[in-house]
Amino acid sequence: MAVREVLTYPHPLLKQLCAPAQPGDVDDVVKDLIDTMRSFEHCVGLAAPQIGYPLRVAVVDITGHPRAKEPHGLMVLVNPKVTARSEGSKVSREGCLSLPDLTANVRRPRRATVAFGGEEVELKGFEARCVLHEIDHLDGILFLDRVASITDDLFRRQEYR
């Protein structure tokens, strides 16, 4: 289909709860998401609201990324649902095409189980982080809503001891 413009905050679509998608009716959205994601060199995921569709659809593909350990390849997430999250979590720095020039430390579970397209997939590490970041977009949540620390953990502990 087409590479679409990526909306940036404060576009209202980015802070909106997205509507459930009709699984047979989102082929165009999925194609646009994949085309647009692939048009950015370091982009490993994109959610429908970022390109103007307020629907619960996202794509993730971390194949070839240095932090990809056992990637599932291209994942098309239609109406994805997180069914389990690990207790263990990790802080890592994230950026987002919808918030250009900003990065922040975000704490997320190390593992998550996500149901989509009639199957349940267990995700680990970086891939889990990416999928959770995209699902956040479907709920109108940006990584800035989840900032864990503004400085390094080491210094944070020192400051608040």
Place this chain on the structure above:
Amino acid sequence: MNLAVTAIGRDRPGIVAAITGALLDFDGNVDDSQMSILHGQFAVMLIVSVPESADLGEISARLEEVGNEFDLGGITVSPVSDLDRGAGPTHVLTVYGADRPGMVHDVAALLAASDVNITDLRTRRTGDSTAPLYTMMMEVSVPSSATGLKEALAGLTGPGGIEAHLAELETEVI
């Protein structure tokens, strides 16, 4: 017109509100800023844009009043013109070891010799006076021309040794 405003003083509630309130009286808008506690002192750095018609002397006098009220040592305000952000950081560098005078300088001089630009630097001195530990964490912009940086960092010496770890900055654009 852009102004750089700096201040430091014993930390207490209300400092930020007072400084920004004074700036707002002159229609000042805070652009980038960083404020943090250093050894119990609250250090403030702000870049503020104000209308061209603003009177620098008046702003300075108003901030001086805030400085007196909050006992801030040396509140300064000065115009800045060059707001080029330059190249962003490419690496994170951590250096730590038993404290000795000159650690920051040694590392900074080593980086400067390779045209490495420091874009963020924080240091902490921890531990007790008999065994002080010094930690430096920085973000740096390493030009492609810089080679042998890791080897040079490994050559840093101090009592009990100095550890240096240079890693590519991981930022995931998701």
